[in-house]
Amino acid sequence: MADEAARKAEATQVTALYVRVGALSSVVPDALRFSFDLAAAGTLVEGARLEIEELPVRVFCIHCGVESELPSPQVFRCPICQRPTGQLVQGRELELTSLEVE
Amino acid sequence: MSNSPRMIDVRQSVLSKNDRLAQELRARFDAAGVRVLNLLSSPGAGKTRLLEETLRRLGERYRVAALVGDLATDNDARRLARSGAAVRQIETGGLCHLEADLVTSHLEGWDLAGFDFLFIENVGNLVCPTGYDLGEHGRVVLMAVTEGEDKPxxxxxxxxxANLVLISKLDMAEAAEFDAAAAHESIESVHPDVTIIATSARTGAGMGEWMAWLEALRAD
Structure with a gap:
């Protein structure tokens, strides 16, 4: 996907990849780093830096009317009023945000 | 062609291709009037056994079909076909989850309008399948009483x-010293408003409630 985007932009080399990974995305950043070089081999992305932004789980509480970050993805409770909430706002992302190219 | 460093905005989900295919599938399912369920659990939690009993019971009143995902073998498909339902095996050849394009290719030749329910039994794995939308209307996670109450x-x-959590193998609860309250507590901790049904395909416990949940999905 990065290779395709870089070619479309007429770049000759990708120097960095910026990705966002949610805590519930089922992707482990270390495993992503490990497999990155393999996947990048032979493409414009080969040798690029992989910058991973880890996103915590965020929920919306209907009682407080606010969105907040969960201290733990194991406990879906509003950190303010402690009432259960199932309204996920952030945490499943697996997104290629941007590329640094030459 | 420029050689000076610059940034390109992409802002695209890595799974966007799968998401697009899943949307196409969902549109096809809706047009055909078939309700589709994505069934998930760890290996050995009893997905196939539960599905066998589900197809048998539901098959008395509805036209049912199943796609069964496994790394290898078509044992599960042959087992499920005994229920009389239309069944196809998806052998993933090592892939640890099903993807929308695998579902699309295995539906070929099936008249979807001829089914009321289609069950997709995912590969036994509690991690990777959740990233891949298959165009389903309901996501069901099974957890056996033998698995430990803190699995969630x-x-x-x-x-x-999950839209529904099915606790399976309830007939073994006593032998496994299953603590139902603790299991409910851990499920509700990660998903406060989810429906939970405790079932046993062997004794039939909870099967009526599970059938009612499916029928309600059809009425939606």
């Missing part, structure tokens, strides 16, 4: 993803 805390992303 170990796989919060999966239990959070």
């Amino acid at each position: 805390l170990k796989y919060p992303g999966t239990f959070q993803w």
Whole structure:
């Protein structure tokens, strides 16, 4: 996907990849780093830096009317009023945000 | 062609291709009037046994079909076909989850309008399948009484993803010293408002409630 985007932009080399990974995305950043070089081999992305932004789980509480970050993805409770909430706002992302190219 | 460093905005989900295919599938399912369920659990939690009993019971009143995902073998498909339902095996050849394009290719030649329910039994795995939308209307996660009550805390992303949690092998609860209250507590911790049904395909416990949940999905 990065290779395709870089070619479309007429770049000759990708120097960095910026990705966002949610805590519930089922992707482990270390495993992503490990497999990155393999996947990048032979493409414009080969040798690029992989910058991973880890996103915590965020929920919306209907009682407080606010969105907040969960201290733990194991406990879906509003950190303010402690009432259960199932309204996920952030945490499943697996997104290629941007590329640094030459 | 420029050689000076610059940034390109992409802002695209890595799974966007799968998401697009899943949307096409969902549109096809809706047009055909078939309700589709994505069934998930760890290996050995009893998906196939439960599905066998589900197809048998539901098949008395509805036209049912199943796609069964496994790394290898078509044992499960042959087992499920005994229920009389239309069944196809998806052998993933090592892939640890099903993807929308695998579902699309295995539907070929099936008249979807001829089914009321289609069950997709995912590969036994509690991690990767949740990233891949298959165009389903309902996401069901099974957890056997033999698995340990804290499983949901170990796989919060999966239990959070579910629309329904089925506790399976209830007939073995006593032997496994299953603590139902603790299991409910950990499921509700990661997914406060999710429906939970305790079932046993062997004794039939909870099967009526599960059938009612499916029928309600059809009425939606």
